[in-house]
Amino acid sequence: MDRYLELINPMLTVRELRAEVTRVERSTADSVTLTLRPTRQWRGFQAGQYVELSVDIDGVRRSRCFSPCCSQHRADGRIELTVKAHPEGLVSQWLYANAAPGLVVGLSQAGGNFHLPTPRPERILLISGGSGITPVLSMLRTLVDEGYRGELVFLHYSFTEADVAHLAELRDLAATHGNVRLVLAYTRQTEGGDLHGLFEETHLADSAPWYAEAQTYLCGPPGLMATIRAHYAAKGIEDALHTEEFTLPVFTPADGDATGQVRFGDTVVENSGATLLEQAEAAGLTPEYGCRMGICFTCTKVKTSGCTRNVRTGDLNRDPDTEVQLCISAPVGDVAIDI
């Protein structure tokens, strides 16, 4: 049905959730902020959650997760995404270069457990690094919209001041709300800001001395997350720390290695290097198959995570939640298949 309505207007859909880009701003040198108007199927989100956005790049549908950075109470129901153009990010680079008002993108409903509890905690520490700012900025804006009265510290790490997205608004929020404190930490700039250099324990004591009795929400690059997580664990307060991983580890396979584990639903086997179909059968499973030579697509299954190699072409497929032909795909490292 949606294929017929598309002829009239791509935003007129019965089942599919999509969104139209209504505004494009380039707030820092390497990021772009998009305002999206979702179709009527959109059920809203909770601050901190993410959505999957799909665009067609060179004919191929590519999907990536982004956290809305606007308040969950935004009056017009639109969502705002700030996308940092990562040097190796296919989708983020494409959006940075090509997003324009009128572009229609695929959208998923919001997901993820990284969000604030109800009722809201009495004291909240929000920590972010780089492009990890988006989910916690959404939390900040949401709390302000709710008239939150508790103590709230927003601690953000960036290379320099010029890299802070939404800086003017952050300063404005802190200036107009007595309970909100903005702490900016610069890792490659020694003047301005409140803190300098990589994370140290004193940063927490300086910006939110009460952090052990508060709830902390953290999103940032893996190094920052690991350090802070270790610190909370050492103090025995890891239950007060809530985190969101927003970068997936990129796996670069060496030639011809067969490492890791292959997960077929509930069955887990050591990767033998054979094709997924052979490994599944060796594990006693009986996935549906046909030609066993890559032409009939009977054995196609969804790969939920990991990297596979097409044994006919040698191409690597690193994207999660993509269909692979079991008979001509070999796992490279850990792979999970939905069987």
Place this chain on the structure above:
Amino acid sequence: MTVTLTEEQIDELGRELDAIRQRVVEDLGEDDRRYIYNVIKAQRAFEAGGRASLMLSALPPFWLLGTAALSLSKILDNMEIGHNVMHGQYDWMRDPALASKKFEWDTACPADQWRHSHNYMHHTYTNIVDKDRDIGYGILRMDPSQKWNPYYLGNPVWAFLLMTLFEYGVALHDLETENIISGKRKMSENRDLLRGIRRKVGRQVLKDYVLFPLLTGPQFVSTLTANATANLVRNLWAYSIIFCGHFPTGVATFTEEETENESRGQWYIRQMMGSANITGGNLFHIMSGNLSHQIEHHLFPDLPARRYREIAPDVRALCEKYGLPYNTGRFSKQIGSTWAKIFKLALPNRGGDTAPTPAVTVVPGLRDAA
């Protein structure tokens, strides 16, 4: 005819064909996406326009216009869109709307059964007598090595019926009725298949012969005849294109013995020698779902069909290089020789039973000598 090749030659041919495929795979992109979506848009427009025009189906010009548009819509849907999408030709786009495993088409045959009988059975075991059930579809004698019996006196009649009722013939194909008669298959194996067919046929009949005619009120009968005609036109066309793909004079068939332990190169050769092309213009290729390039389609069933035309000269050059036939001709010539075969094989072979002549003799090459 028999072609003699060494194992090295066959391996080399396989590598050269792999290289052609790889070249296309690397070039797939936005153009292919735009193309298939344009075809889909055209099909949707023909369907919507046709159905709209039939709202006045009692008036002959509207009946004619509506029937023509609906026929075009069904042909595009079944051939350039349905058949090709279900082959996984657009799976690389990762677009759920064009995913081979989820696609359903406007014809009586359920898509999942088609994928089994066609993508797997026919495309893997192409033209192997007793294995590829597309040789005569279990009801026709299309190869002299199929044993004659008096039932085949009706060969032209059965072929004519298959042509007019083609969508139902295709729908019943996966039931392997001939194997049930011969006792090789149990009726119970068909229970689920039959349920799927009943559901799909029911839906199609409801749509074309009840709902849309009812929508036109007092013009029920004229809309019904228009829809039936559109289905018939599609049946005649699909049957003719498909029969031209494997049955014209000169297409080779194979035995199970000679195809055991086939190498990739040998598989490629079987695909080329077991298929035939039809020459024609741009529009003809699109309306045939590019199955006018049956040879290229059988080599690379998962490449977007619009690409077959561009690789055809390279495939043909390879055939010439290795002395392999490349069967192509005008539509009238290919369909003519197909019907001639249907009539000829209604009668027993003149020289008694014949096995298919081996199409390729593989001679041991240097590798074995070394």
